[in-house]
Structures are given as C-alpha cells and as structure tokens.
Amino acid sequence: MNRQRVLTILKYMILVLFLIACLYPLLWLIMNSFKTQEELFTNTWGFPHVWTLENYKHAVVDGKIGIYFLNSVVVSVISVAGTIVLSVMASYGVTRLKWKLSKTTLSIFLLGLMIPAYGSVIPLYSIFNKMGILNTYLAVIIPHITFALPTAIFILTGFFIAVPRELEEAAIIDGCSLFQAFRRVVTPVVVPGIVTVTVISFINIWNDLLFSQIFLTDKKKMPLPIGLTEFQGIYSTDYVGMIAAIVITVIPVIIVYVILHEKIIDGMIAGAVKG
Amino acid sequence: MDKILSKKKYIALFVGPAFLMYLLFGLIPILYNLYLSLFKTNLLGDSTFVGLKNYIHLFQDQFFRQAVANNLKFVLGSYAAHMLLALLLSNILFQKIKGSRLFQSVYFMPSVICGTAIGMLWTFIYHPDFGLVNGFLKAVGLESSVRIWLADEKTVIPALIVVTMWQFVGYHMVIQLAGMKNIDAVLYEAASIDGASRWQQFTRITFPLMKPILKIDSVLIVTGSLKLYDLVAVTTSGGPNHASEVLSTYMFTQGFKALKFGYSSTIATMLLVLCIGATLIINLVFSGKKTDY
Numbered sequence: 001m002n003r004q005r006v007l008t009i010l011k012y013m014i015l016v017l018f019l020i021a022c023l024y025p026l027l028w029l030i031m032n033s034f035k036t037q038e039e040l041f042t043n044t045w046g047f048p049h050v051w052t053l054e055n056y057k058h059a060v061v062d063g064k065i066g067i068y069f070l071n072s073v074v075v076s077v078i079s080v081a082g083t084i085v086l087s088v089m090a091s092y093g094v095t096r097l098k099w100k101l102s103k104t105t106l107s108i109f110l111l112g113l114m115i116p117a118y119g120s121v122i123p124l125y126s127i128f129n130k131m132g133i134l135n136t137y138l139a140v141i142i143p144h145i146t147f148a149l150p151t152a153i154f155i156l157t158g159f160f161i162a163v164p165r166e167l168e169e170a171a172i173i174d175g176c177s178l179f180q181a182f183r184r185v186v187t188p189v190v191v192p193g194i195v196t197v198t199v200i201s202f203i204n205i206w207n208d209l210l211f212s213q214i215f216l217t218d219k220k221k222m223p224l225p226i227g228l229t230e231f232q233g234i235y236s237t238d239y240v241g242m243i244a245a246i247v248i249t250v251i252p253v254i255i256v257y258v259i260l261h262e263k264i265i266d267g268m269i270a271g272a273v274k275g
Numbered sequence: 276m277d278k279i280l281s282k283k284k285y286i287a288l289f290v291g292p293a294f295l296m297y298l299l300f301g302l303i304p305i306l307y308n309l310y311l312s313l314f315k316t317n318l319l320g321d322s323t324f325v326g327l328k329n330y331i332h333l334f335q336d337q338f339f340r341q342a343v344a345n346n347l348k349f350v351l352g353s354y355a356a357h358m359l360l361a362l363l364l365s366n367i368l369f370q371k372i373k374g375s376r377l378f379q380s381v382y383f384m385p386s387v388i389c390g391t392a393i394g395m396l397w398t399f400i401y402h403p404d405f406g407l408v409n410g411f412l413k414a415v416g417l418e419s420s421v422r423i424w425l426a427d428e429k430t431v432i433p434a435l436i437v438v439t440m441w442q443f444v445g446y447h448m449v450i451q452l453a454g455m456k457n458i459d460a461v462l463y464e465a466a467s468i469d470g471a472s473r474w475q476q477f478t479r480i481t482f483p484l485m486k487p488i489l490k491i492d493s494v495l496i497v498t499g500s501l502k503l504y505d506l507v508a509v510t511t512s513g514g515p516n517h518a519s520e521v522l523s524t525y526m527f528t529q530g531f532k533a534l535k536f537g538y539s540s541t542i543a544t545m546l547l548v549l550c551i552g553a554t555l556i557i558n559l560v561f562s563g564k565k566t567d568y
Contacts (some may be wrong), residue, residue, distance in 0.1 A: 011367045015378050018364060022381050022445065028407065031394055044405045076343055086293040093289030100282040105290060114554065116502050119547040120457055121313060122530055126318050127304065145524055146300040170413050178279055182289075207389035209505045214531060225391035227509035229509065232395065239399065246392045257387050261380045264387060268446075269453050272495055 026254075033244040040240055055244035063235065065245050067220065070225030074224050075137055075203045075212075080143035083201045084194060087152035088146065092182055094153075095160040096168070106157060114152030117143065121214055121238040128215060140214035140223075144208065151271045155200075158270070160186070160192030194268035199260055204254055225251045297404035305547070311540040318536045329541040337544065341517050342525045343390070345432060346549070349500040349521065352436040357496050360440065361447040366477060368448070369455045379452070382445025389507030390442070397438045398510050401425050425511055428518035435519060438506060445494055453490025455481060498555045501546065522546045 001161075032040055033055055035048040043049065059065045064182075094106045124143060128134045163186055171181040208226040217220050219230060231245050257264060279285075296328040312329055315323040333339050364382065368375050385393065386414030386503065400407045401424040409421045466476050504523035507513060513520035513528070522542055 009374070011370075013373070014363070015367060018444075019378060019381055021441065022385060023401060025396060025407075025441070026385075028400075032399075041405050044407065044410055055313060057367065069540055086296065086494035089289045096280065097289060098277055098284050099283075099286050101518075105294065108302075109294075109297060112297065114299070114551065115305065115549065116498070116550055118351035118502065118504075118526060118543050119308050122318075122536055122543060123304035123530075124300060126311075126536070129318065130339050142296075142300055146296055149297050149301075151406075153293070171332060172279060178282075178285055203387050207387075207391070209389075209391045209508065213508075213527075225389055225505075228391055237401075239405075242395065249392045250388050253387055253389065254384070257384055261383070264451055265380070265383050268386075269450055272450060274493070 017189055026250075028248055029243055029250075032240060033247045034202070035240055037238070037240050055240045058238065059231070059245040059248060060240040061098050063227075063231045063241060063245055064219070065224070065227060065248050067229065068222055068224045068230075069248060071137075071221055071227075072105070072206060072223035078137070079141045079148070079205045080198055080201050082141065082145045083148040083152050084198060087149055087197060088187060088190075088194065089158055090149070091156035091160050092152050092186065095157050096163075096165075096182075096186065099141070106153070109150055109153045113154060117147050117210065121210065125214055135216055135218050135221065137221060140208075140211045143211050143215070144201075144205045148204065149171055152197045152201060154268055155197050155267060156190065156193050163189050192263075195260075197271075198243040199256065200267045200271060202256070203264070206253060249258055277495050288362060292418050297318075301513055306361075308540050308543055309498055314537040315535075316414050316537045317534045320507050322537075323362045324509055325537070329538050330537070333545065338517055338525060342513075342522050343545075343549075345519060346501055346503070348432050349439075349503055351496050352423045352433065353439055353500045354493070354496050356440050357444055358492075360444045361451055361492075363452040364444070364448045365455060366481070368452055377448055378446075379441060383449050384445070386446035388442070393438065393507050394506045394509030397441075397531065398425065401434060406468060426515050428515055431515065431519045435506060435510065438510075439500070439503070443496075447496065450492050450495070451485065451488060454485050454492075457488075458484045474553075486561060490557060493557045493561070494554050497557060498550045501553060522549070 028045075031047055034051045034053070036050070036052055036054070037041070037116075039048060039050070090109070092110075094102045121143075125134070128139045128142075133139050136162075167189070168178075168181040168186050171185040172178065176184070205227065206223075208223075209229075212223050212226040216226065219227075222230065228242075228245055228249055232242060235241055289319055306341060313324060314322050315324060315325045315329070368378060371377070399405075401409075403409060404422075408424060412418065412420050422430060424430050436524045457471050462484075463476060471479065502523060503521055504527075507521050507524050508527070511519045515522040522545065526539050526542040526546065529535050529542060
C-alpha cells in the first residue's frame with residue numbers, strides 16, 4: 001500500500017512538473033512584456049516591480065504591430081471563409097450526390113494530407129508572378145485555402161456521411177430545390193464540423209510564416225509572424241518591445257484555445273489520425 | 276430523387292470550385308516543381324535545361340549533405356524524446372487521475388501557438404545575458420555549463436529539439452491517449468484478476484494494441500522533423516556556420532535569396548521524396564502481424 005502511495009505521488013509530481021514547464025515560459029513572456037528593459041536584466045524570473053505599458057505602445061506605434069495585426073485578421077478571415085465555403089460544398093458533393101467518381105475524387109483530396117506545402121511554393125511563386133498577384137493578399141490567401149482544403153474536407157465528409165438521407169429527400173419532396181435543401185436542411189446539421197474546421201484552419205493560417213515570407217515583400221501587407229521577424233530586424237536590442245509584440249501575436253490564439261480547447265483538440269486529433 | 280442527386284450540373288457546382296483550386300494551386304505546382312528541377316533558372320527569363328545536373332550537383336554539395344544530416348539528427352532526436360516523454364505522460368493520464376482533462380488541455384496548448392513566436396520566445400529563454408537556461412545554471416552553481424546555446428555548433432540542434440519538445444510533446448501525448456482509450460477495459464480487468472503487474476499490462480496489452488496509433492504518431496513526428504522550418508528560420512536561420520541548416524531553410528535561401536530556383540526546386544523534390552519515403556518505411560516497419568485479443 002505504501003509503495004502504491006509513493007507511486008501516486010511520483011505520478012502527480014511528473015504531471016505537475018510538466019504542467020509548469022508548459023506554462024511558465026508563457027507566463028514569463030507575459031510578465032516580461034510589462035517590464036522595463038533594465039528590469040528584464042535584473043529581475044528576470046518574477047513579476048514586474050513596476051508595471052509599464054510602454055512596450056506595447058512602442059510595439060504598436062513604432063513597430064507597426066497594429067498594421068500586421070490587421071493584415072493577419074484580413075488574411076485569416078477571408079482564407080477561413082473561403083476554406084469553409086469550398087470545403088462544405090465539396091464535402092456535400094462527394095458524400096451526398098450520386099456519381100461514379102465521387103470516391104476517387106475524395107481520395108485525391110485526401111492525398112493532400114500527405115503532401116508538404118514546400119513541394120509547391122516555388123512553382124506558385126512563378127505562377128503568381130505571371131498572374132501579377134505577388135505581393136497582394138491574394139498571393140497568400142490562395143495557398144492558405146488550397147492547403148487547408150484536404151484537412152477540412154476530411155473532417156467535414158465524416159460529418160456529412162452521418163446525416164440521414166431522408167432529411168434532404170423530405171425537403172425536396174416538399175418542394176425545396178437541391179440547393180435550398182443543402183443550405184437550409186443538411187448544412188445546419190453539420191455545424192459542429194464547420195466550427196471545428198473554422199478553428200483549425202484559423203489557427204494554421206494565423207500562425208503561418210512560410211507563405212507570407214515568400215509571397216509578400218510589402219510591409220503594409222504583411223501579417224503578424226513575418227511582422228515579428230521585421231520587428232526583430234529593426235529593433236534587435238529592444239527585447240521588451242519584442243516580447244510585447246510576441247504577446248500580441250499569440251494572445252488571440254490562446255484566447256480561442258481557452259474557450260474552445262475541447263473542440264480544437266478533438267478536431268486536430270481527428271485531422272491527424274486519418275487512419 | 277436519385278435523378279436530382281446525380282445531375283452533372285450539381286456535381287460540377289458543388290465539387291468543381293474546390294477541386295479546381297486544389298488542382299491548380301496544389302497538385303499541378305508539384306508536377307511543375309519536378310519540371311523546374313531540371314532547369315537552371317532565376318524564373319525571370321533566364322532558363323536553361325540542364326537535365327539531372329541539379330540532382331548530381333546536390334549530392335556533391337556539402338551544405339545539402341549537412342542539411343540532410345541535420346534533418347536526420349532532428350528526426351532521431353525528436354523521435355526518441357517525443358515518443359518516450361509522450362508515452363510516459365499518456366500512460367500516467369490513462370489511469371484515474373484527478374484533473375486529467377486540465378493536464379491534457381494545458382499540455383496540448385503550445386502546439387497551437389505560432390511557431391515564429393515560439394522561436395522568438397526561446398531565443399530569449401536561451402539568451403546569454405538574461406535567459407532562463409543560463410540563469411538557472413548559474414543559480415544552481417553549474418556556471419561551467421553556461422554557454423550561448425543557439426550560437427554553439429555543438430549545442431544548437433539539441434537546444435532546438437528541446438523547443439520542439441516543449442511545443443509538441445503534449446500534442447503527441449493526446450494522440451497516443453486517444454489510441455489507448457480505444458482499448459477494451461475488460462482486458463485490463465482480466466489482467467488484474469490474473470495478477471499481472473502494471474508494467475506487464477503495459478508491455479502485453481497497451482503497447483501491442485497501440486501499434487496503429489503509434490504508427491500514425493511516428494509518421495507525424497518524422498515528417499514533422501523533416502518539414503521543420505519556422506523554428507530554425509526564426510532562431511538561427513540555419514547557423515552558426517550551417518550547423519542547424521535543414522532542407523527547408525536551405526531550399527528557401529537557395530531559391531529566394533540566391534535566386535537559383537531550379538536548384539531550389541531540386542531540394543524541394545528531395546524533401547518531398549524523403550517525406551513520402553519515411554511514411555512508407557514507417558508503414559512497413561509497423562505492418563507486422565496485427566495484434567488482436
């Protein structure tokens with residue numbers, strides 16, 4: 001019995017230790033964003049003695065983090081909306097409509113889960129260059145949607161398959177067009193799947209560095225991650241300003257996570273474990 | 276009814292837009308990438324067909340070889356570290372633990388945070404003057420171990436693997452836990468009655484029945500380490516002296532800095548081949564007899 005207790009205590013110690021290891025760096029980041037540069041060096045570990053908002057002011061006013069933030073919002077919102085519309089329609093089409101190649105089409109979409117984006121960035125650069133859309137929002141929105149589609153379709157088809165056929169049959173017999181049945185009857189049933197897809201694609205798109213690094217060179221169009229690297233380049237020794245900028249970047253995702261963590265975990269696991 | 280559901284007009288309307296987009300900007304560019312890798316080109320007009328020369332050059336290029344070696348170090352290091360720690364944690368949380376959901380949610384959290392921000396956060400944690408790592412070492416009297424972790428050729432890769440662990444161990448743990456929860460609880464009851472120890476239960480029941488999920492998780496860890504980009508780009512840009520150069524950063528600098536896009540496409544192709552190859556190998560390794568009780 002005694003040995004059992006020691007084991008239990010040991011287990012909780014490991015769990016709590018890892019919990020602290022996960023949280024402390026984030027707490028450290030937030031605490032230091034309110035310190036002066038001098039205090040960062042003299043009092044690294046603890047809460048600030050004097051709280052200051054100067055770092056945030058500097059990050060927003062001089063570092064133009066506000067503009068990067070807005071760009072991130074614009075790019076993420078449009079990309080997520082595009083992903084949702086296209087993937088909901090395609091998932092409906094491959095699961096509910098009756099045609100020979102539906103299964104093949106679905107497998108081609110799911111192939112995308114295996115293919116890393118690196119294989120297509122150079123050609124995309126060349127294609128966007130010819131289309132004359134390099135350095136526009138469109139140049140990042142297009143690849144964001146394209147590479148979000150396979151996961152989105154994978155998750156959504158799972159939801160659409162589960163909807164009983166009678167539902168849209170009844171609607172159509174009642175005089176709905178197929179499109180009305182799709183929009184008013186079937187889609188509302190898969191809203192939980194749409195929420196999951198929205199959250200996952202939002203996180204991936206908000207966090208992306210590669211696409212904006214390649215397809216955008218105009219600072220006025222850049223989203224947060226690349227904005228952070230710009231800030232780092234210019235104010236390389238303003239550590240506390242940098243830290244404030246990082247906090248501004250991670251806070252939206254952390255807030256979304258705190259509210260929706262169960263959905264996010266389930267969705268990301270489902271997206272990863274495609275069996 | 277079926278007539279309506281199989282109208283070509285509707286199929287094109289529903290599936291067409293997504294498929295077209297995926298085809299034009301996802302699949303065709305991959306083929307185009309293969310094609311580009313046979314050229315010497317700056318994408319601005321100067322373009323010469325060179326056949327397989329880029330590939331031959333690749334194997335003579337010491338920086339490419341270094342990048343592959345570094346990727347392999349990341350793969351092996353991350354694999355051992357992620358697997359062991361995630362298995363330990365998932366096994367603890369598989370038992371009756373108070374606050375299990377809370378632990379899981381917190382452990383998972385770093386994996387949703389922006390890799391660029393995490394890279395920068397850790398450059399501060401490893402900072403020589405005020406960083407936590409050196410601060411901790413000094414506090415416990417290990418001053419001889421203090422070093423500039425990310426600027427030292429010997430420590431840069433282990434230091435970055437620690438960052439990937441901080442970010443992704445919780446993610447892998449939750450995946451493994453999802454696999455464990457599918458195991459029939461009756462098996463454990465029977466084993467307990469027969470007097471099997473916890474360790475025996477792990478080696479005889481949990482581990483063999485987890486094989487499918489471990490396969491998936493292995494693919495995720497290995498391809499994740501092969502595709503590693505944000506973290507290296509932000510913390511070291513492949514330095515010092517190419518000591519942390521990986522395929523993705525090398526592809527980026529060869530293409531978008533040196534403007535050798537043909538060569539860069541060749542590196543991208545190799546990255547693709549490595550990812551697919553690794554997936555196939557892992558599938559083969561795990562393809563042994565399926566355990567069923």
